[in-house]
Amino acid sequence: MRGKHIIVAVSAGIAAYKAIEVVSRLRKKGAEVKVVMTRNATNIASPLTFGEISGHPVALDMFEQVHQWDVEHIALATWADAYVVVPATANVIGKIYAGIADDMLTTTIMATTAPKYICPAMNTEMYNNPITQRNLEGLRSLGYHIMEPAEGWLACGVTGVGRLPEPVAIVEWLEAQLCKTSELEGITVLVTAGGTQENIDPVRYIGNRSSGKMGYAIAEQAVRMGANVILVSAPTSLSVPSGVEFVPVDSALSMQEAVESRYKNVDVVVMAAAVSDFRVLHKAEQKIKKMESMTLELVKNPDILQGLGSHKEHQILVGFAAETEHVIKYGQDKVARKNLDMLVANDVSKSNAGFNVDTNEGYFLYPDKEPKEMANMKKSELAQYIMKEVVELVANKHL
Numbered sequence: 001m002r003g004k005h006i007i008v009a010v011s012a013g014i015a016a017y018k019a020i021e022v023v024s025r026l027r028k029k030g031a032e033v034k035v036v037m038t039r040n041a042t043n044i045a046s047p048l049t050f051g052e053i054s055g056h057p058v059a060l061d062m063f064e065q066v067h068q069w070d071v072e073h074i075a076l077a078t079w080a081d082a083y084v085v086v087p088a089t090a091n092v093i094g095k096i097y098a099g100i101a102d103d104m105l106t107t108t109i110m111a112t113t114a115p116k117y118i119c120p121a122m123n124t125e126m127y128n129n130p131i132t133q134r135n136l137e138g139l140r141s142l143g144y145h146i147m148e149p150a151e152g153w154l155a156c157g158v159t160g161v162g163r164l165p166e167p168v169a170i171v172e173w174l175e176a177q178l179c180k181t182s183e184l185e186g187i188t189v190l191v192t193a194g195g196t197q198e199n200i201d202p203v204r205y206i207g208n209r210s211s212g213k214m215g216y217a218i219a220e221q222a223v224r225m226g227a228n229v230i231l232v233s234a235p236t237s238l239s240v241p242s243g244v245e246f247v248p249v250d251s252a253l254s255m256q257e258a259v260e261s262r263y264k265n266v267d268v269v270v271m272a273a274a275v276s277d278f279r280v281l282h283k284a285e286q287k288i289k290k291m292e293s294m295t296l297e298l299v300k301n302p303d304i305l306q307g308l309g310s311h312k313e314h315q316i317l318v319g320f321a322a323e324t325e326h327v328i329k330y331g332q333d334k335v336a337r338k339n340l341d342m343l344v345a346n347d348v349s350k351s352n353a354g355f356n357v358d359t360n361e362g363y364f365l366y367p368d369k370e371p372k373e374m375a376n377m378k379k380s381e382l383a384q385y386i387m388k389e390v391v392e393l394v395a396n397k398h399l
């Protein structure tokens with residue numbers, strides 16, 4: 001986001017306070033931010049705070065300054081590389097779609113040619129109202145980017161759709177679209193993530209500690225590089241990254257079906273998922289009652305990646321290996337056995353690498369090159385390195 005000029009326009013939703021954190025996070029990522037507020041929004045969040053956090057005076061729709069508008073709204077509009085309305089109320093969405101420009105927010109958004117991003121937040125009934133939906137659809141058809149509101153507890157005391165997503169998610173959504181490159185344009189990347197779950201009975205399963213963080217970071221990075229991204233995910237607590245085709249699965253068999261059925265039309269597969277090697281032979285139809293002891297018979301699951309490697313055509317296959325010892329040797333065995341183009345061998349014996357942490361480290365292994373050691377870093381950063389390697393592999397294969 002470094003050097004990007006972003007206007008954050010705040011309308012009078014109760015979630016206006018969350019826009020403060022959005023501004024702060026954008027600035028931490030290197031963006032320069034100017035804030036526009038509607039007069040009503042100043043009753044909910046202070047322009048002083050926005051001024052402090054953004055480092056610029058806030059542009060307000062004060063009628064006493066009307067003589068400055070012509071200068072200021074055009075200057076702001078041309079300055080912007082991106083224009084974000086957060087939160088966007090039903091009223092402001094309606095005004096923008098109707099072409100009403102009667103305050104600083106609606107005037108500047110009409111005057112700018114920068115890409116526009118709308119983060120609606122309102123009561124569920126207002127959001128579902130056909131008028132709001134028509135206005136959002138209309139804006140979408142005009143090229144405005146609309147973020148889906150989250151579900152959850154709303155200030156009006158009900159639970160439903162219409163909540164402003166968390167600032168971190170809003171900034172990730174913006175970053176995914178603003179920082180897009182075209183390195184992987186036209187390339188379809190399928191990423192698997194999370195730990196599969198093998199049912200024992202309707203309420204219990206065998207699982208593992210994968211959080212999905214590594215796979216989701218890779219999917220986000222692939223979106224940023226312009227790829228068409230399919231994210232096949234075992235259950236996680238993460239929000240779905242914007243811009244991906246999301247395919248939820250649970251067991252190894254359902255993941256295999258999801259991956260195999262798409263394989264023919266995919267250029268790159270990155271298997272970051274932790275797939276259970278075994279499943280329960282006889283799943284109980286009803287919840288198993290307490291007993292002194294029990295024995296579960298397990299059968300081997302198919303190795304999804306090895307299967308892909310055995311009928312590889314044009315595809316590039318990137319695997320992961322969760323190792324606790326002989327990381328390079330065991331990893332190299334997997335490169336050969338699974339017919340991979342690259343493998344990320346992470347040392348999961350370390351507390352700051354592998355499962356359910358934000359950082360990772362290990363080696364990049366190849367069938368025909370020396371291993372590359374990767375120091376400990378954030379999973380989002382490692383995802384950048386992994387996808388850079390993928391860009392090179394794609395170029396070499398002339399995909």
Ligand code: PMT
Nearest residue numbers: 210211212213214271274275303304305320321322355356
């Ligand atoms: O999700 P996080 O909390 O962020 O953690 C990340 C991670 C540790 C899960 C990830 O970095 C990782 O190492 N994923 C692969 C874990 C694993 O299953 O390793 P493996 O050595 O058992 O398998 C090797 C490769 O074969 C993997 O790409 C795996 O997806 C694949 N596999 C394994 C078994 C199986 N039955 N089918 C497979 O396709």
